[in-house]
Amino acid sequence: MFLDYDGTLSPIVEDPESAVMTEEMRDAVRAVAQHFPTAIVSGRCRDKVFNFVKLEELYYAGSHGMDIKGPTTVSNHKAKADEVLCQPAIEFLPVIQEVYQTLTAKMQSIPGATVENNKFCLSVHFRCVAEEEWDGLGEEVRAVLDGYPDLCLTKGRKVLEIRPSIKWDKGNALEFLLESLGYAGHGDVFPIYIGDDRTDEDAFKVLRNMGQGIGILVTKFPKETSASYSLREPAEVKDFLRKLVKSNGIKG
Ligand SMILES: O=P(O)(O)OC[C@H]1O[C@H](O[C@H]2O[C@H](CO)[C@@H](O)[C@H](O)[C@H]2O)[C@H](O)[C@@H](O)[C@@H]1O
Numbered sequence: 001m002f003l004d005y006d007g008t009l010s011p012i013v014e015d016p017e018s019a020v021m022t023e024e025m026r027d028a029v030r031a032v033a034q035h036f037p038t039a040i041v042s043g044r045c046r047d048k049v050f051n052f053v054k055l056e057e058l059y060y061a062g063s064h065g066m067d068i069k070g071p072t073t074v075s076n077h078k079a080k081a082d083e084v085l086c087q088p089a090i091e092f093l094p095v096i097q098e099v100y101q102t103l104t105a106k107m108q109s110i111p112g113a114t115v116e117n118n119k120f121c122l123s124v125h126f127r128c129v130a131e132e133e134w135d136g137l138g139e140e141v142r143a144v145l146d147g148y149p150d151l152c153l154t155k156g157r158k159v160l161e162i163r164p165s166i167k168w169d170k171g172n173a174l175e176f177l178l179e180s181l182g183y184a185g186h187g188d189v190f191p192i193y194i195g196d197d198r199t200d201e202d203a204f205k206v207l208r209n210m211g212q213g214i215g216i217l218v219t220k221f222p223k224e225t226s227a228s229y230s231l232r233e234p235a236e237v238k239d240f241l242r243k244l245v246k247s248n249g250i251k252g
Pocket residue numbers: 004005006007011012013014015016017019041042043044116118123125127156157158159161196197199
């Protein structure tokens with residue numbers, strides 16, 4: 001089971017640092033993880049996601065999959081429990097931290113703008129910035145990045161994301177996790193990936209190309225997607241997780 005942290009497990013809030021996971025959601029994820037290897041995949045940094053979720057039995061893939069670590073405790077399921085650590089963008093760490101300092105200084109002049117350090121990537125949030133300032137903010141960010149051709153810029157929901165230009169996304173993270181679990185090439189494995197973000201499409205595509213498992217997009221509105229199913233909001237994700245545990249005759 002693969003879960004995108006933001007949106008599927010936690011609603012969007014004004015302050016990115018104030019995201020939380022409800023106890024009910026934590027219980028639902030804990031129950032699933034008792035029986036199926038479970039990973040949280042997020043654009044946020046791994047430590048932060050762990051602090052929101054606080055479940056040691058999960059795999060965590062932070063920084064859009066560029067920082068993957070296995071569980072620190074064992075679960076009931078029989079998945080391979082070898083130590084897992086994968087950081088394909090490790091050599092970018094100094095440059096990302098340098099750009100973080102520069103952008104933090106630049107964004108001070110734009111009320112409401114914040115720069116989030118996600119270790120192997122950065123997020124410049126403009127959710128709280130006056131709309132007439134958005135273009136100027138984008139230009140400032142692009143001007144900083146002109147000096148760093150090995151970094152790229154993408155746009156999310158009221159957020160600009162800066163990442164190393166390597167071919168590694170949430171889809172690669174999903175493939176890496178399936179391989180680490182010893183599931184690659186096993187036709188009897190059914191991966192489920194739940195996500196709400198544009199960046200989750202890379203993982204949905206992996207499942208579609210494998211012809212195995214399902215991608216579930218969390219959205220209130222119809223959207224073009226490579227996912228096979230949809231759920232409307234985190235509350236429906238929680239119910240789905242509970243039903244999944246029950247339908248397997250497992251006590252959650
Ligand atoms: O991969 P995800 O777990 O979906 O993370 C994507 C981004 O999530 C966070 O941003 C989102 O939440 C913010 C606060 O609620 C909101 O302002 C923003 O619009 C959302 O995209 C996180 O802060 C980013 O670093 C992640 O990249």
